[in-house]
Amino acid sequence: MITRRAVTAGLAATLIGLPRPGRSQTSSGAVLTAKPAPMKLRADAAGDADVWSFDGSPSPVVKARQGEQLRLVLRNETPLPLSLHFHGVRGPNAMDGVGGLTQEPVATGKSHEYRFTPPDAGTFLIRPCVLGGSAEPLERGLSGLLIVEGPNPPQVDRDLALVIDDWRLNDDGSLAAFEKPAEAAPAGRLGSWLSVNGAATPQRIEAPPGGRLRLRLANACNARAMRLRFDRLKAYVIAIDGQPASGTFEPLRASLPFAPGTRYDLLVDLASEAGATGTVTAMIGDGMPLAEIVAAGEKRPALPDVAPLPPNPRLPDAIRLQNATRKDVTIKGDPKAPNAPWTFNGAVGKPSGVPLVKVKRGTPVVLTLVNQTALMQPLHLHGHCFRLLHALDDGWEPYFLDTVQVPENKTIRIAFVADNPGKWLLASTVMERFDAGLWTWIEVT
Known part of the structure; x- marks a missing residue:
């Protein structure tokens, strides 16, 4: 559990100005060197934590441009x-980066180059993904953000990446x-200390009165998994899981579900009074x-009304x-029972x-996700975006997702067009469950 002491320590460590999330790199040949980088996470800590990071920086941001080739070299200087x-x-x-399925894992002292052209603008996570060996590298801090910039981003005063993590x-x-x-069915490692970009919470963000922020969470x-609440803020969701929403919307009851792997792009308008x-x-x-x-400094001139991002023309308007x-x-499994492993349709990955499904390219697919466990199950589909269907298959929600939460003992349905050839995971985003085999894969030919 996150303790009162941890909350107090975080409040005491509030900083002036938001720290940059690692070193921002561009698509002209980025290099991420994964290596041990001991650091003091908590302000009142007696010593360092044995953290791993990319180039000594927590939560680096790699920036690319939509439609231009990204070249990124991973250098592995960790023991795993x-x-x-x-x-x-x-x-x-x-280039999907699933060690043991789409590539050989990168051994200690070795390098691997990822080279691809991002088809979509948006906000994407960079996470370790080795079958049976992802949980410890992630918990030690190896995560980052890939921001693919589109041609006409919204006008904002600041565009900020906020990577949320917890540490035990x-x-x-x-x-x-x-x-x-x-x-056989680990529930997952919950931390006792929460961070934003590897630093203590809460972070202080300043912008002009009447200004506008883009927050990439x-x-x-x-x-x-948690919910995010927006107190005394006018927040508008413009993208979920990197893809534009069909129109902007304010979060219902000023809160949003936030499972491991989920991303939101928000526009936040500040009050016109200084100090708000x-x-x-x-x-x-x-x-x-x-x-x-915090609204600080001189009031800025009025901005245009919040407008939705342009729809992604590479995604289908409708799914047949x-x-x-x-x-x-x-989905079955029980952390309290020694002989009840995590399984999809009775099988460990x-x-x-x-494959769970094998289809020809361009085939519409509907997956009915039946969670017969007592825990919420967040799942991620690689290589595709999907719609969350209404209960009677009479429509879908007005946004695309790549990560979804299936509530405990509930059923949901997702639909997508299998338009990307290859072997693609459907996997738990709780890394300990993933390592224990809570994954399967689909094949698109």
Whole structure:
């Protein structure tokens, strides 16, 4: 659990100005060197935590331009094999970064180049993805953000990336021990200390009175799902999981669900009075402020009304559900029972297994996700975006997703056009469950 002491320490460490999330790199040959980089996470810690990071910086941002080739080299200077998944990017299968399925994991002391042209503008996570070996690298801090810039971004005063993570710390501030899970269905590692871009919360963000921010929020936690609340803020969702929403909308009851792997792009308008404040809060316990947004300085001239992002022409306007290949996917497992492993349709994920679905390119697919467990199950589909269907298959929500939460003991349906050839994971975004085999794959030929 996140303790009162951790909350107090975070409040005491509030900074003036938001720290930059690592070193921003561009598509002209970015290099990410993964290596140990001990650092003091908590302000009152007696010593350092054995963190791993990319080039010594927490949560680096790699920037690319839509339609231009991205070249990124991973150098592995950690003691574990690595590969990097670009969470939400609909790129070529060979560059999907699933160690053990789409590539060989990158051994200690070795390098691997990822080279692809991002088809979509948006906000995407960079996460370790090795079959059976992703949880510890992620919990040690190996995550980042890929921002693919479109040709006509909204006019804002500041465009800020906020990568949310939690860390399981001992009393002295060191990372709690990593143990191989004895149980077949681990629930997932929850941290005791929350961070934004690797630093204490809440972060202070300043912008002119009457100004506008673009916030790119990403959940890089191993297992912690939460809700985000927007207190005294006028926030508008313009994109979910990197893809434009069909029109802007204000969060229902000023809050949004936020599972591991989820991303939101928000436009936030500040009050016109200097000194007015608002807060982005994680709804954990009594609430943990993540960012404090302050109107400071001279009032800026009026901005145009908030407008939606242009729709992505590379995504289908409609999905022909009547022609869809359909498959039920039943999720089972029980962390409290030693002989009840995580499974999809009774099977633990294996690269040598048969695909969940095998379809020709261009086929519409409907997956019925049946969660027969007592835990919420966040799932990510690689290489594609999908619609969340209404209960009676009579329509879908006005946004695309690549990550979805299936509530405990509930059923939801998703639909997509299988337009990207290759082998693509459908996998838990709780890394310990993923490592334990809570994944399957679809094949598009």
